[in-house]
Amino acid sequence: MGQTPRPTPRPPSESDTERRRRRAQFLRELNEAKELRARVHPRRARAARMRQQMRMRTFRW
Template sequence: MRDEEPQEQPETDAERRRRRAQFLRERHEAQQLRDRVKPRRARAARMRQAMRMRTFRW
C-alpha cells in the first residue's frame, strides 16, 4: 500500500477538475497510441461500440 499523508485541507473543486482533465487527456492520448499500434483491435472496438449504440434504447 502507498503511504500518503492526509492533507490538512480537502482539495478544492478546481484542483479536482484540473486533475481529472489531466487524467482524461492522458487516457485519450494512450487510447490513440494503442489505436495506431493495433489498428485491427481498434477497428473491432469501434464496431463493438457502434453495436452497443445501435442497440441502446433511449
C-alpha cells in the first residue's frame, strides 16, 4: 500500500562517466523543453518565473 519505490540498482557494466553523460543529455533536453514551453506560453512562463522568485524571496536559509 504505502511502499516506497526503490532506486533501481545500476548495472555493473555502466561506468560513472556513462551515467554522467546520460545525465548531462537529460538536463540539456529538459532545459530545451523549458525554453520551448516559455516561447509557446509566454504569459504562463512569466507567471511561473514570478512565483519562483517569490518562493526564493520567502525561503529561509
